[in-house]
Amino acid sequence: MGERTHKTGQGKPESAGKAVATRDAYGEALLELGRKRSDVVVLDADLSGSTKTGKFAKAFPERFFNLGVSEQDMIGTASGLSLAGKLPFASTFAVFETGRAWEQIRQTVCYSNLNVKLVATHSGVTVGEDGASHQAIEDVALMRVLHNMTVIVPADGNETRQVIHAIAEHYGPVYVRLGRSKVPQVMPDDYTFRIGKAYPFHIGKDANIIAMGIMVSAALDAAEMLKENGIDAGVVNMSTVKPLDTEILLKAVEACGILMTAEEHSVTGGLGGAVSEFLAENHPAKVLRTGIRDDFGCSGTPEELLKLYGLTADDIAKTIREAIS
Amino acid sequence: MKAAVDKPDVSLLKEKARQLRVEILKMLAEAKSGHTGGSLSSADIVAALFFYKMRHKPHDPKWIKRDRFILSKGHAAPVLYAALALSGYFDSSLLKTLRKIGSPLQGHPCSTKLPGVEISTGSLGQGLSIANGIALGLKLDGSGSRVYCLLGDGETQEGQVWEAAMTAAHYKLDNLCAFIDNNGLQIDGHCCDVMHIEPIVNKWEAFGWNVIDIDGHDMKAVVAALNDAETVKGKPTMIVARTVKGKGVSFFEGKVEYHGLAPSREELEMALKELGK
Numbered sequence: 001m002g003e004r005t006h007k008t009g010q011g012k013p014e015s016a017g018k019a020v021a022t023r024d025a026y027g028e029a030l031l032e033l034g035r036k037r038s039d040v041v042v043l044d045a046d047l048s049g050s051t052k053t054g055k056f057a058k059a060f061p062e063r064f065f066n067l068g069v070s071e072q073d074m075i076g077t078a079s080g081l082s083l084a085g086k087l088p089f090a091s092t093f094a095v096f097e098t099g100r101a102w103e104q105i106r107q108t109v110c111y112s113n114l115n116v117k118l119v120a121t122h123s124g125v126t127v128g129e130d131g132a133s134h135q136a137i138e139d140v141a142l143m144r145v146l147h148n149m150t151v152i153v154p155a156d157g158n159e160t161r162q163v164i165h166a167i168a169e170h171y172g173p174v175y176v177r178l179g180r181s182k183v184p185q186v187m188p189d190d191y192t193f194r195i196g197k198a199y200p201f202h203i204g205k206d207a208n209i210i211a212m213g214i215m216v217s218a219a220l221d222a223a224e225m226l227k228e229n230g231i232d233a234g235v236v237n238m239s240t241v242k243p244l245d246t247e248i249l250l251k252a253v254e255a256c257g258i259l260m261t262a263e264e265h266s267v268t269g270g271l272g273g274a275v276s277e278f279l280a281e282n283h284p285a286k287v288l289r290t291g292i293r294d295d296f297g298c299s300g301t302p303e304e305l306l307k308l309y310g311l312t313a314d315d316i317a318k319t320i321r322e323a324i325s
Numbered sequence: 326m327k328a329a330v331d332k333p334d335v336s337l338l339k340e341k342a343r344q345l346r347v348e349i350l351k352m353l354a355e356a357k358s359g360h361t362g363g364s365l366s367s368a369d370i371v372a373a374l375f376f377y378k379m380r381h382k383p384h385d386p387k388w389i390k391r392d393r394f395i396l397s398k399g400h401a402a403p404v405l406y407a408a409l410a411l412s413g414y415f416d417s418s419l420l421k422t423l424r425k426i427g428s429p430l431q432g433h434p435c436s437t438k439l440p441g442v443e444i445s446t447g448s449l450g451q452g453l454s455i456a457n458g459i460a461l462g463l464k465l466d467g468s469g470s471r472v473y474c475l476l477g478d479g480e481t482q483e484g485q486v487w488e489a490a491m492t493a494a495h496y497k498l499d500n501l502c503a504f505i506d507n508n509g510l511q512i513d514g515h516c517c518d519v520m521h522i523e524p525i526v527n528k529w530e531a532f533g534w535n536v537i538d539i540d541g542h543d544m545k546a547v548v549a550a551l552n553d554a555e556t557v558k559g560k561p562t563m564i565v566a567r568t569v570k571g572k573g574v575s576f577f578e579g580k581v582e583y584h585g586l587a588p589s590r591e592e593l594e595m596a597l598k599e600l601g602k
Contacts, residue, residue: 041465065461065496073454073488080458083393083444086465088458104485107448108455112436 018157018185022178022213023121025157027052029164030089034060037168041081043067043090045074050180051091051121071096075104075116082114087168093127094120094136094177102142109173110146117167118143119176123153124264125292125309126181126214126302135297140212141269143175144242150195151242153177153263153271155216156185159239162193170195179264181302183214187237198245200252204234207258207320210249212238212271215262215290218306221313226320232256233320244274246282253285258323260288264311267291288323290316333377333548341411342372342544346573347600348407348420354593356424359432360400362570362583363477366508366541367404370566373547374473375408383413386440392470393443393459397452398477398506399433400585405442406430414441450483452476453503457492460501460561471555474503479511482520487532493561494533501561502554506541508570510581529563541566574599 034040034056041063048054048066057064065081067074071092078088091097097120098105109116120139127135143151150172154160160178167174191199198210201220211219216237223233236252238245253259259279261272272289279285292309306312345368353359375381379392396405403423410417422428429439433447444455456474463470480486493501505525513519522528529536535557539546547566554562570584571577574596577588588596 041462062465067488067492068495070485070488070492072451072485073457073492076451076454076485076489077458077461077492079444080455080460081462082458083455084459084462084466086462103448104451104454107446108444108451112445 019182020157020185021180021182022154022157022160023050023052023180025160026119026121026164026178027055029161030056031059033164033168034063037087039085039087040168041065041086041088043074043078043088045069045071045092045096047092050093053089053091071101072104075101076108078116079108079112079114082116087115087117089117089119091119091121093134094123094139095134098136098139098142098175105173106146110148113148113172115171117174117176119164119178121178122180123177124179124214125297125305125311126179126264127297128180128302128305129299131299132296137266137292137297138269139177140241140263140265140271141273144269144274148173149242150174150240151177152195152240153212154239155213155237156183156187158185158191159187159193163239166193166195177213179214184217186217186220193239196240196243196245198240198248199237200248201235201237203252203255205232206256206324207231207233207260208236208252208256209233209260209262209316210236210238210252210271210275211262212241214264215311218311218313219262219316222316222320225313225317229321231320231324238271241271241274244278246278249275249278250283253279253283258288258320259285260290260316260320262290262316265291267293288319290319335544335548338372338377338544338548341376342369343573343600344411345372345404345407347597348410348417349403350574350588350593350596352403352406352420352423353587354590355421357587358424359403359587360585361577361587362510362580363398363506363508364401364403365572365574365577366568366570367401367475367506368573369542369544369547370475370504370506371404371408373544373551375412377548378551379473380470381412383441386414390468390470393456393472395443395452395456395472395474396434396446397474398449398480399446401475401477402430402432402434405434409441449477449480450485453486453489454492456501456503457489457496457498460493460498461496463500464498470500472501474501476503476505478505478507478509478516478522478525479519481505481522481525490529490532490534497559498561499558502551502564503561504564504566506568507565508568510570510579510584512584514581525565529565533560535560535562536565537562538565539567541568542572
């Protein structure tokens with residue numbers, strides 16, 4: 001996908017006010033998919049109300065399997081359903097899906113290269129008040145390291161819906177990272193998601209921000225602020241973290257002096273890790289990593305937590321201003 | 326096609342089990358490593374499945390109407406490889422490549438490398454969940470195929486086994502029949518010393534399973550249990566097969582050290598003599 005005509009600051013579409021949580025978009029997309037394909041089955045581990053798989057459960061009770069509070073068994077059962085020719089979507093909170101059941105995902109789903117879709121919600125610190133035990137900030141790292149796995153972190157509801165339909169047509173294990181809180185629509189109405197293709201809103205001459213998930217919105221706001229300081233900062237939505245769109249990444253790093261990654265995740269092993277690994281080997285460059293640094297989350301409102309961990313548009317803009325001066 | 330037959334020829338099945346043991350020992354001696362005890366203890370069960378009960382087509386491993394076999398105790402790979410070879414999935418000469426570089430016969434079964442292996446296993450405790458998923462999928466399709474799963478007794482110390490035990494009963498998976506190869510030993514010693522697993526029968530009954538307790542080396546009993554399991558409605562069946570680790574070779578029987586030790590050349594010769602070959 002080439003660069004779109006959207007310029008920084010004009011990147012957010014008119015419908016930007018329409019904020020939805022990516023988990024809600026997932027619930028709707030599953031319903032659409034369930035109507036379209038009779039082989040789609042959905043599994044959950046007692047969180048169907050929160051992950052929004054409950055909508056599918058209500059519409060297609062015979063194709064929904066609640067495994068109770070047992071994530072490891074859920075992954076194994078999903079694997080078996082895929083072996084029987086079904087297209088399973090297995091959902092729970094990201095910390096349990098990727099952490100509690102990591103070895104089942106490695107040994108069964110990835111090693112046997114099964115067509116199992118892992119769609120987890122409640123990622124990052126924007127889970128909020130539940131605190132660190134429920135805030136996955138390591139999930140992308142845990143999934144990215146696995147052979148055969150594709151890792152996708154949609155930026156908004158529109159992209160989430162497209163991701164769910166796209167992965168249904170793609171054979172192999174996929175991890176999709178979704179959130180609990182509402183996020184503004186950032187992707188243009190005519191945007192088409194493709195696995196492995198990043199979306200550059202604009203490539204900046206001074207700085208470029210490679211972002212995933214809810215940080216795309218923050219990065220766009222930061223670019224707007226920087227524009228007022230005469231700084232041309234670009235934003236790339238790297239929604240597929242694995243495989244990384246290295247073509248767009250190289251374009252972004254070659255165009256400017258400052259490259260930043262932005263993720264609601266640990267900077268170790270996540271998007272910042274993935275970008276740094278690639279650039280270290282192919283185009284050595286300094287990478288400013290916005291994300292959580294060797295820490296756990298904690299309780300608070302999502303807004304308070306984004307501030308506490310330096311994940312706001314202000315934080316991004318400040319870091320880039322300082323790097324330039 | 327190897328179709329299920331109504332009247333089992335028990336003496337033929339016993340001979341198949343003997344052949345499995347011979348192949349297991351030969352391939353392990355050649356590999357110089359691998360799991361002897363638990364492969365030998367499950368040979369009679371696997372013979373009854375592959376040469377009597379299961380509907381499968383060695384020349385069409387993905388045949389849609391096949392019954393499925395999940396080797397949850399993946400370290401017993403040699404018994405599965407021997408059964409696949411003797412069934413005709415591949416030439417028996419491949420068995421001597423076990424555990425060697427480039428071989429499809431990995432140390433633990435790998436489904437992407439060897440046709441006939443339904444799913445990669447080796448990390449204990451995962452097979453029953455997979456079997457459940459297949460059984461659920463088959464039921465959705467109204468398929469008459471059945472799912473068989475073989476677990477080790479030490480393996481039931483894994484918590485996931487009990488999650489899966491609940492799931493199979495909750496979803497009334499009567500198209501599922503599992504075995505526990507209850508040879509009483511695990512790597513570190515006797516199961517009862519490492520971590521108590523008894524009373525096995527009561528535990529599985531309490532979890533809502535139909536449980537059949539048999540001598541896992543009595544071919545008539547194995548066959549009868551498999552046939553009984555098929556008649557049970559609304560419940561999965563667990564066949565607790567009381568077995569002897571290293572069964573068939575006197576100097577391996579009941580020896581914990583042969584859990585993960587392959588026979589030497591000398592031991593192989595003596596073992597083959599005992600097995601009549």
